[in-house]
Amino acid sequence: MRLSLLLFILSLKLRDAALRNRAFKNYIGTVRLNILIRTRDGKSGRLFVFDKGSVSSVKGANHACDAALVWSDSGTAFTVMLKGTDEASFQAAAAGKLTVEGMSYYIQWFNDAVKLVM
């Protein structure tokens, strides 16, 4: 529940930034990319759609995507994402609680985009 709320808030912030935040708008440019954040059990998740300067979002963990950030559980996802640091993500990955499916660079790109709105 907490994770779903966090992802929903993130989607609002990204959507808003695509309209108002110049640095963010420049950063996402004309990229078309689908990034999924989900839990391993497929119970929680949200798809973030970047489409030539606009950002939209859909609830759910089973969407097709270019890259996915897969968390072992929603509690870990919530805690690490709330910290929002590279170190916290690194420690989660080192502990086997986070994996990336698809091209990891896209996730790095997404993380850098998120940093611009936080």
Next chain:
Amino acid sequence: MTQILGGHLVGKYLKEIEKVDTVFCISGGHIESILDSFTEYEIRTVDVRHEQAAAMMAHAWSVYAGTPGVCLVTAGPGFTNAVTGIANAYLDNAPLVVLSGKHPLRDDLKGALQEMNQIDVIKSITKWAATCYETKRIPEYLSMAFRHAVSGRPGPVFLELPPDILNVRVPLAQVPMSARPTRKFTVHPDDWDLRQAADIINNARRPLFIGGSGVGLSRCSAALGQFIDRTGIPFILTNCGRGELPDSHPLSLWDVGNVGIQLGMMQADVVIAAGLRFNWLLQSGAIIPPATKVVRIDIDPHEIDRNRTADAGLVGDASSVLGQLVPLLKRGEHSAWTRDLRTASRAFLTSELELREKPSNPIHPIRLVAQIQKFVGEDAIYVIDGGDTCYFGLTGFSSREKAGVMATAAGLLGCLGTGIPFAMAAKLARPDKKVLLLNGDGSFGFNSMEFDTMVRRNIPVVCVVNNDQAWGMIKHSQELSIGAERLQCCELGVRPYEKMVEGLGGYGELVTRDEEIVPALKRAFDSGKPACINVITDPTVTSPATPLFYQSLKMD
């Protein structure tokens, strides 16, 4: 009194003083007497089909043979054709000696054949450039050229020799000749800097060592091995430094490739960088967080604080500096950090690691590289040329050889077309080793006529074309930037490159299915000929290098 032709002084000096046994060249009227000296002094010539390849092969010779590479080009277009190879050597710090013809001084400003001001063209991309005006001074100028090529930070040098001095005879007794070959001298870092660096390394909790071409140029396997054994620091060696310690070393991070570099640089508390420039591939140093301590080792003092102020800077040859540093270091143990780095990196590579094992149709480049590696093994030299192809090859190939995995097009010049000349030079320098070239289909076009050279000179390189039917990196960048519906000048289509090689007398084979890869490789190596396996791969695949490239050119 014995007389000697000016041109013969070149061969005499190269062979007797510098012990040069191979020169890369194309013939030309202006340099005829030099070519004749190679017969006289039994210097092997490798005559190519474009001077660009001669310069690139000589550059590569310096990497694989460990001695300065020499190329000889004729005046005018012979010279201009070599310029790209020289520029590439300049940005790669390769000790390349370029000897060039020149229009006759007698006819200067008369509109002589191939008359042009070569020195002004070449100055900005060489360490040293000169014209010799007197026959007796040819050995002296050659000695200067070699000294400049290898001293300090190595680099290309250029010496032009006009017919006025090459095609006349002088008494041999009147020609001063150096008594010994060029030596490489090293400098010693300040003792205080050494102690400061040791202090930082001894107190590190999450250190990372990253070595670049300076590590390879210094041939520092022994010193680096001692450093790593004592400190227990995980490491990654790049460019022509790769292979100074084998990729399979327990502390080498090449099993997690570029992701390991990125994560390591971002999470380490101390980064020790040796013989490595913090260039665009490392975000000009910005990839390293501000709080991280940086120890830099470089032969060029100007590099120490370039793009990032070092907490300790050690100026000197990497081997020499590491040798001086080791006695000051405590025995270290960083296995938990190394394990975390590996595990975290693998978490980001899940899909890539799965792709290696899974047959694909159309063939995925990651799978292609994995199949090549399985068949060819670690006792081989891998050369990679292309855009996306460089990423796939660099992260998928593994070798025990020095400079055993080199993405020649991934240098600072981003010089496509280097793969074929480098692979040829690798095979000539180390004939007992298998040489596998992975070439993008775009970059294949630049020097593919050198398959003729390979056939004439019996240089059995096996080239696998990763054929995505496009200038893939550009195509995928354009898809990100201007849109897939507006692609411009980046699609190539399917071309029978294997037939082209067959036509030149080599071995060729087309591969379209996963299960055909390994049998085709076996037949190619068994043929004993220069070979081209043209593998049609998935044109939709993008490597992580493409968005990095795309982002680096955004100006908003």
